[in-house]
Each structure stands twice: as C-alpha cells, then as structure tokens.
Amino acid sequence: MLEVAVIALRWLQYSGAVVLLGAPLFLLYSFRRDDGPNLTWARQTLAFAAIVVGLGSLAALVAQTAVMAGSLSEAVKPASLSFMITGTGLGMAMVARAAIALLGLVVVVALTPGRAIWWLMVVLGLLVAASFAWTGHGAATEGPGGVIHLVADVIHTVAAALWLGALAALTILLLRRTAPDDLAIHRALHGFAGLGTLAVALLVVTGLANSWFLVGPERLEGLGTSLYGQLLIAKLVLFVLMLALAADNRYRLTPSLGLKLQGAEDPVAALQRLRRSIAVEAALGAAILGVVAVMGTLPPPAAL
Template sequence: MIETSVVLLRGLQYGAAVVLLGTPLFLLYGYSPGRGVAGPTGARRLIAGAALAVALFSLAGLVAQTAVMAGSLAEALKPASLGFMIGDTALGMAFVSRAAAALIVLILFSLVPSGRVLWGLAALGGLVVVASFAWTGHGASTEGPGRLIHLGADIVHAVAAALWLGALAGFALLLARPRAPAPTHRALRDFAGVGTLAVALLVATGLINSGYLIGPERLGSLFTSLYGQLLLLKLALFAAMIAIAAGNRWRLTPALGAALAAGGDTAPALARLRRSVLVEAAVGAAILLVVSLMGTLAPPAAL
C-alpha cells in the first residue's frame, strides 16, 4: 500500500511540475498582450494550482518515502525519522527543496500581477522543481566519473518533457475558449520549433540515460525485466505522442489556416485540434505514470 502511494504521489508531482515549468514558458514565448494566445486569468489559476499541488504532493511524498525506509507510516511520522530523511539524505532534501520552491512561486502569485515578470519567476521556480527530480531518480545513484553526465542528462530530460507537456496545458487553455482563431493558429504554428527541440532533447538524453541504466550488453533485459518492459511501453507511448503531434502540425493546424484564409467556419477545425491536444495530453499523463513506476524499480544495470 505504501509503495503504491509512493508511485501515485510521484506521478502527481510529475504532472504538476510539468505545468509549473512548461506552462509559464509557453506564455513567455507564445503569449503577448493583444495576441489572444491564452487568457492570463485561466493561466494564473492553472499555474498557481500546479504550485500548490507540487508543494502538497512533495510533502506527502516525503512522508511516504520515509515510511518505505522506516518500515511503517507510524515510524515515518516520528520527528526523528523525518529529521534523518531531510537532514541526512539527498532524497529528503530534494523533496523539501521542491516543496519550498513551489511555495515561493505560490507566494509570488499573491504579490505579482499577471504578466511576463510573473511567468518568468514561475518558470524559474518550476525549473528548480523539475531539476530536483534528478535527485529522487536513478541519475543520483550513478557513481564515478559519469555521475555528472547522467545527472545532467536526467535534468535536461525532465526539462524537455516539461517544455512539451506544459505547452499542451497551455494549448488546452487556449483551445478551451479561443478568443480569435488567427492568434490560435499562429501559436500552434509557432510551437513547431519548440516542439522539435523538446523531442530532440528527449531522444538524446534518453539514449544517454539508457546507456547508464541498461547498457548495450543488457539489451535482452528489455524483454525479460519489468523495468525493461515498462521502458518499451514508455517508448511506444512516446512514439504515439510524436504521431499525434505530427498530425497536429502537418494536418490539423494547416486545416485551421486554410479555413482562416478562406474566411470560412473555423469551429470544426478548432474542435478537431481540441480533441487531438487532449488525447496527446492523456498519452503524456500515461507516460508520467509509467515513469513514476520505473523510478521505484532497480534498472538492469543495478542488478
């Protein structure tokens, strides 16, 4: 039961963290006053809610992880157990740092008006939150000269995922109540470069991480170990996301552009884009859940 809670809390932290970093970044490069790309009010609520969720789920995750190490929830709630986890392990410090960064972002939302300054500050806080996951994952367990390379690849991998998935949250806001089809089309079209960058970073850092966690000599374990099977599932879901994103870029977005150019009804094109973005986001959420489970398993290289 406690182990299941660890996985679920990890997944909830991942989901909130990608919004906390990726959505403010989307607003920075895709939103400007007058373009109607995303309503600041809806974005403000979404990002603030993500910050609150990160803080709460991180603290709950700290308790759950302490319970796994201490043997029971009752032991985990003792000050001595929590104190040891926070003060003597990088894992505990990562949980606390994550929660603190999210709370700082939440405080900023009560002090700073919506706009580029707030989005930039939120993105900085989100960067701290996302980077902290490297110290609660397999990257932190690597020793020797490759430690910094693996840790760095883990951080870049997480940031690239947030860049993509957080943008999907921004597009969901945008497509829920589009103020004008033309700015919506422009935002979708302009995301092509950012999306390509995210995919390239995910592939490159994924290969680096796999080299440390599996290695070419253990490729057979992809089919025989639970970790390997989950990795294959993750790759299949990732390929599905790329296919959906390609459909958005090469078919649905041009269809919206054609409707705009012809002066016709854009509602059907917007509805198709809305459904596609929601499906893409759902597949992304499934990937985060798979990654959450993989984080609790020993990779083949550690066996």
C-alpha cells in the same frame, strides 16, 4: 499500499512540475502583451500546479519515510522525519521542492499577472524539474560518467516539461476558446511546432544517454525480461504515439485551421479536431509520467 502511495505522489509531483515549467514558457514565446487571448486562467492554473507540487512533495516525504521506517505511525514521529530530511538526499530534495513550489504560489498570487511572473515561474519550474534528477537514477551513477548522466537526466526532465506543460496550456486554451482568440491560438499552435521539435530532439538524445547508463547495450536483448525493461518499452510506445499525433497536428490539423481562418470560413470543426488530438496527446503524456513514476521506484537493469 505505501508503495502505491509513493508512486501516485510521484506522478502528482511530475504532473504539477511540467505545468510549472512548460506552461509559463509556452505563454512567453506564444503571445505578446497586445495580441494574446484572454489568459486569466493561467494564474489559477499555475497556482494549482504549485499547490500540487508543494503538497505532493510533503505527502511524499511522509510516505517515503513510512516505507523506510516500516509504518505510517513511525513516519510521523519527529525523529523519523528529521532523519529523512537531514540525513537523506531524497528528503532534502522533497523539502526544497515544496519550498520552491510555495514560493511559486506566492509569486502567482501576490504579483500582477504578466511576463515578469511567467519568467519567474520558468526559473522556479527549472529548479523543481532539476530536483527530480537530483534524487533520480542519474544522480546515483558513479565514476567519470556520473556528471554526464546527471546532466542528461536534468535535460531530459526539462525537455519533457517543455513539451507536456505546453500541451496542458494548449488544451486549456482550446477548451476555453472564444472566436476573437482564434488567430492567436493558431499562431500559438504554429509557434509550438518549433519548440516541440527541440523538445523531442532533446528527449531522444538524452533518452539514449540515460539508457546507455541504466540499461547498457549488452542488456538490450533481454530488456523485456525485467519489469523495468517492460515499462521502458511501454514508455517508448507511448512516446511514438505522441510523436504521431504531434506530426499530424503540425502538418495537417494546424495548417487546416490556418486555411479556414485565411478564407474567413467557420473554424469550429478544425478547432474541434485539434482539441481532440491535443487532449489525447496530453493524456498520453500523463500516462508516460505514470510509467516514469513506477520506473523511479525500480532498480534499472545496470544495477542488477
């Protein structure tokens, strides 16, 4: 049960982290101060994401300590927690992540909503995203390739957050849509195509680099024989499905919405199709985060 709790808490932290980074960046490049839709939801969303990351990190600290100590009763002892926090990189990263999330919560609650807050949250989101790579497989690689692997892992994590956080923001926008927001939503969808393409390119390149270190070309033939390899294959299948939906959104559904708006036609049906497609894409992204949460607890083939 403790192992399941560790995986679930990793998934929660990943989910909150992608929103902390991707959502404010999406708001920055999608909307100017005078032409955006009603963004009152953004403050509550970012506050909730910060709470999820902060509490999830602290709960994960206890759960991981329990796994190492052998029981939950041992994990809550000051000596056990103190050793985890001061004696392991994982414990330090979790505490740092919780502190950054708390700072993000203070920023969102205390400051007036606007571009300054979004920039601050992007910076904090970058730090949170990088903290996962700090304690992930990328940080464990030794030798000359260690730095390359770590950098690739950081970029991979950030690119995933850019894509998935923007999807979360788009889903909320479409769910809260009102007629005056339609033009701004279309511009946001059109603008997301460029950043989404960049995120996908970074994910592919860094994913290949990570696979080189974690799997290796000589082990590709037997990839499906290990649980890690099977999960990696599942992750790739989900990624391809997300790509197919993203391409459909970019080349068919978004242009269709644009034509409806240009012709002063009712855009409700086009928006509903986009809403369904983006919600499914976001759900697939959440499933990928779940797969990654499990993979992070397993030794990669290169380590066996």
